[in-house]
Amino acid sequence: MAFPDPTWARLGFMEPPDFHNSGHNIGVLIIDKMKPHHTIRHLGDLRSKLIENADPIEGYKNNAPRINVGNVIHSLEMQVNLKKANQCVSCVRIAGQDHSIESSDDIERGLALSKLVQQQNVTRQELWKYAEDESDVIRKIAVYALAKPEDEYERSLYWKRLSEESEGGVRGWYAHGLLQNTNESEVSKWIPCSTDSNWAVRWSVSEYLARYAESFPQLEKTHDPDLIQEEASKVLLWLKKSKDFM
Numbered sequence: 030m031a032f033p034d035p036t037w038a039r040l041g042f043m044e045p046p047d048f049h050n051s052g053h054n055i056g057v058l059i060i061d062k063m064k065p066h067h068t069i070r071h072l073g074d075l076r077s078k079l080i081e082n083a084d085p086i087e088g089y090k091n092n093a094p095r096i097n098v099g100n101v102i103h104s105l106e107m108q109v110n111l112k113k114a115n116q117c118v119s120c121v122r123i124a125g126q127d128h129s130i131e132s133s134d135d136i137e138r139g140l141a142l143s144k145l146v147q148q149q150n151v152t153r154q155e156l157w158k159y160a161e162d163e164s165d166v167i168r169k170i171a172v173y174a175l176a177k178p179e180d181e182y183e184r185s186l187y188w189k190r191l192s193e194e195s196e197g198g199v200r201g202w203y204a205h206g207l208l209q210n211t212n213e214s215e216v217s218k219w220i221p222c223s224t225d226s227n228w229a230v231r232w233s234v235s236e237y238l239a240r241y242a243e244s245f246p247q248l249e250k251t252h253d254p255d256l257i258q259e260e261a262s263k264v265l266l267w268l269k270k271s272k273d274f275m
Contacts, residue, residue, distance in 0.1 A: 129141035130142060130145070135164040135166045135167065136166065138164065138166070138167055139164075139166040139167060139170055142159060142167060142170050142171070143170055146170065146174045151174070153175065153179070156171045156174050156175050157171075157175070159171035160172050160175065160190070165196040165198070165199055168194075168196065168199045169196070169198045169199050169202065172190075172199055172202040172203055172206070173202050175206060176206060176209070177206040177207075177209035177210055178206060178207065178209075178210065184207070187203055187206055187207050188207065188218060190203055191203040191204060191207065191222075191230075197227045197229070198229075200225075200227050200229070200230055201227060201228075201229025201230060201233075202229075204222070204227075204229060204230045204232075204233035204234075205229065205233055207233070208233045208236055208237055211237055211240075213241050213244060213245075215237075216237075216238075216241075216245055216268070217268065217272070219233075219234050219237045219238070220234065220238075220264050220265060220267075220268045221265075221268075222234045223235075223248050223260075223261035223264050223265065224257055224258055224261045224265070226254070226257075228252060231248070231250065231251075231257070232250060234248055235247070235248040235249070235250050238264065245264070245267070246263050246264045246267045247264075248260060248261065248263075248264050
């Protein structure tokens with residue numbers, strides 16, 4: 030009789046997890062009640078397991094727990110809930126949009142802003158204001174909701190914010206927005222971004238160039254930081270020659 034694969038193998042892991050250090054500095058906020066895929070439904074309520082077996086993030090005011098993959102998988106294997114005396118709160122509640130958007134908790138504010146966006150109760154002017162917020166959570170939601178520039182002024186503002194923004198997720202949404210209604214004349218703005226450390230920005234450059242494959246050289250996508258400069262060298266050289274020719 031063949032023994033079934035252990036849970037970590039059935040979940041797609043290549044090796045057993047480190048039961049002491051797994052999930053270090055990874056936080057999770059569960060805000061929905063979605064059901065697990067039918068192929069792993071036999072493992073039980075994963076949502077509860079993630080929360081019940083999570084570790085608190087010490088010194089962090091947020092209610093989002095830190096996933097402990099080792100504990101979760103061990104619990105699934107043994108069907109034992111590893112209750113903790115200092116268990117994290119399972120969710121963040123929105124007391125009211127007007128109140129929560131002014132909260133000192135970034136996650137609570139983010140949830141409130143997401144709700145306002147979903148219900149279309151926030152103006153574009155307000156979104157631009159939130160796009161300058163101190164919290165990268167709020168900025169990310171705001172830029173995502175802006176979607177793309179509506180006119181040339183906003184387009185110039187997108188390029189300016191892309192160059193000034195430090196948070197990767199926010200920068201990715203600025204680049205994605207610029208990609209939506211771009212044109213060939215912006216090639217001198219796009220190609221210098223081919224060496225950007227942010228994957229989403231480089232992806233947008235590659236997609237931009239692919240739209241005009243007959244006119245511009247192409248940028249191969251890579252996740253390898255050691256290959257970024259090498260892959261970008263061809264398009265950067267093309268841009269330099271084009272400027273010299275002009």
